Amino acid sequence: MVFILGVNFPERSLVKKSLENFFGIGPATSARLMARFYIHPTCKVAQLANKQVLDLTAALSEMRIENDLRRKVLDDIKRMRETGSNRGRRHALGLPVRGQRSQNNINTAIKLNRVDRKL
Structure with missing residues (x-):
């Protein structure tokens, strides 16, 4: 399990779909976030490095979501x-x-x- 903003996601799920689970993040915003942190669109949550998880969490905490x-x-x-x-x-x-x-x-x-x- 990988925690992003206190929400745990299964390791086999795609990063794009996991980001879209947050209220206020759609396909365009998730694609923009993934491009910003050099994450491939078919990357799974388990394949993320710790630095990428921390960067995603920091970026999401600055956004107005949920x-x-x-x-x-x-x-x-x-x-x-x-x-x-x-x-x-x-x-x-x-x-x-x-x-x-x-x-x-x-x-x-x-x-x-x-x-x-x-x-």
Whole structure:
């Protein structure tokens, strides 16, 4: 097991997929991090040197990921609701926010925005 930011990853998993397990890190960010520390895209976690693990941990600790990012997103939604913007109202009602059709495709938005209405 290899620990990155206090999370242990199996040794046979790919580094790219392990990085993408963190909230706020997608394929592009993980590829950029791997290129920055000269890690091959098919490299497994067990093949990383200790220095690479420490460098990855240091880089991830500087980024806004996991709980910090979740808190920021919720604060942004709360701010939009308080100012009464159109996006804030649609968040509060559980409707699609980014211009999707609401006649047919509203069911998914209602499922996803249900948590936000209780704030």
